[in-house]
Amino acid sequence: MPAIDWEDPFCGEGANCFRLGTDTDGNAYIAVAGKEDAPLTDTREALRALIRDIKTGKADHLL
Incomplete structure (x- = not known):
């Protein structure tokens, strides 16, 4: 792992x-x-998109 x-x-x-x-x-x-030895991995752009979506409330239904 890098x-x-x-x-x-x-x-x-x-x-x-x-x-x-x-x-x-x-x-x-x-x-x-x-548990940093078992992370989910994706591109930085995918992480940015996830954070933007969370901030705009697109994940509120999961709470």
Whole structure:
């Protein structure tokens, strides 16, 4: 696995924490905090799109 530069954890209510990371090859990663050895991987643009969609409320139905 390439070296991943992880951001500080984002934690919601009830301590549901996840981390975002990137590598030098242009990949983006999302992992549950403490489980960084098993991340989901996609492109940075896909991660940007996911974050934009979450901010606009497109994932609110999942909550």
